Amino acid sequence: MIETVLFWIFAVLAVLGGAGVVLSRSPLNGAMSLVGAFFALAGLYLLLSAQLLAALQVLVYAGAIMVLFLFVIMLLNVGADEVRQERIGPIRGGVATLTSLAALALVGREFLRIRFPFARPPSDFGTVAAVGRVLFSDFTLPFEATSLLLLAGILGAVVVAKGKI
């Protein structure tokens, strides 16, 4: 019972946050809405008893990445009036609407075909031990490749940030 109530609270918050990102004119409000959506998602993960995923969601997305977003917005001092107000013509608007509706129909049809309830995940699903075990056994290769990707990212950032080679 309490789980259902919590689910609805988090779900509504997540959707509201997502809508806020799209609808708000000011970049700062949009970024803050995204933070809210991330926290709501973390709550949903907790309800699924995936503690590690929830913690990472807060630390990495709501913490590190969004702080970077806000930092850039404040550094550049982008206000609502800085964002170019563009009029979207009927053709572009029509094409965009039709494409979005088609995409929605495609994905929605697939959602309708899902049979509930799912098989229960194993009891240690989403714990540090379980994630660590999978990461270092089944996913060794992508994991190591990702470490190289991070190295390339750091190296690239150094090269780009240097004023002069």
Next chain:
Amino acid sequence: MIHFQAADVAALAPEILLSAGAIVLMVTEVFLRGERRGYQALLTAAFAAAAFEAFAAQSGNPPRAIFGGFAVQDGFATFAGAVVCAGLFATALIGAGFLRPRAAERGEFYALALLAAVGMCLLVRGADLLFVFVALELMSVSTYALVAYLRVGTRPSEASFKYFILGAFSSALFLYGTALCFGATGRTSLSGIAAAGGGRLLLAGLGLILAGLAFKVAAVPFHMWTPDVYEGAPTPVTAFMAVGVKAAAFAVLVRILLSAFGARPFAAAWQPLLEALAVLTMFGGNLLALGQRSVKRMLAYSSVAHAGYLLVAVASTARTGRAAAAAVRGEAVTGLLFSLAAYTATTAGAFAALAAFERLSGSEPQPWDLDRFAGLAKRRPWAAAATAMLMLSLAGIPPSAGFVGKLLVFRAAVDAGLVPLAILGVIASLIGLYYYLRVVVVMYMEPAPAGAPVSPPSWPTDLTLVATAAIVLLIGIGPGPLTAAAAAATGLLGG
């Protein structure tokens, strides 16, 4: 609990060598005090050669999945990986000649090039969309940084920014396609997607994946970034993008299409799409190249046009209801691999020529214009002859590697029943004759302008130029060994 064997690690020997090279170059740079950095390019070239050898040593091995199916070891990946390593080798040599006069030779440049090559080698053997994405990003992120390596003036800045934004956008398209494929089938492995099958959602995912990769290979209408980025990037980086990124992206495109979407209903969907892309790309690239006065921009459009010829080969691999489909597919993949190798040698050489004759100063605007090539036949006869040979190969005139590559591709298209496509390809390459031969004409027929500045000669660049021209000529005269190697490499795991 460990889900891989020692043999899996051994299969990754080329990638491990390249990563080790990147780390060595990155770490030694920290301790350097003086200006003696000549070893860096040679070390990079040595690691590239070692990785090439490691790929060559794997060439006979039977195809198998490694690391729990995330990657494979098969002839196709081995051949494409060897092509990437050859491209890296040439890039390192061109880089030495290009960076030293500009006082910009640093370990980071070569480390990033090696990391990009690791990404490409992993990309060509990726058998799981998740892993393919990681490899794609490793390649792309390193390349973004390389494009932004020398940012003197507005053009290089524009190039690096444009490439970063559009590259990130295309990666996002690819990722969204992956998500849709996962949503439709519940799998990310190529074999799993092929086994599960699916309806329109899977097709939408395939479409997004195709669009993402079409950006990377610069196919029309996803080519808008190509001329500006190729022109603004440092010449060795442009060469690496034209050979390495393109070869790796084509290899993974073929693997995804054949391994995950090889079944007939899917092949019937993507074949016409690729045919249309091929026609647009061949004609778009060649027609847009006609008016260019800047040789670097002309080569950018030429690279677009060559993506079109390679797309003809990809379209010919589709398994549609015709008899002897397997033989035709083998022929098409052979043509593709041969063309990739021939194109790598030719384009690396063409950019080496550009680097050899390019203006040194960073003052803008930097016209890598046609006039720089005037009278070269008198001043630097060997370099001019090599450049002429490479231009003939790009144009597809026998005896050259480019001619044999086009021949194989168009023959595969005819055998696959795509006769109109082959005819259009021949017409498109006839258009290309004009602008390639114009460079030769300018070199041999026009006198050098008075007081023309002479670029300082650099032996690594000249060596690359003459060696690639010799290779292109040798392959053109005796294409047997390379054709045999490409034909032996068509064994695609799960294809």
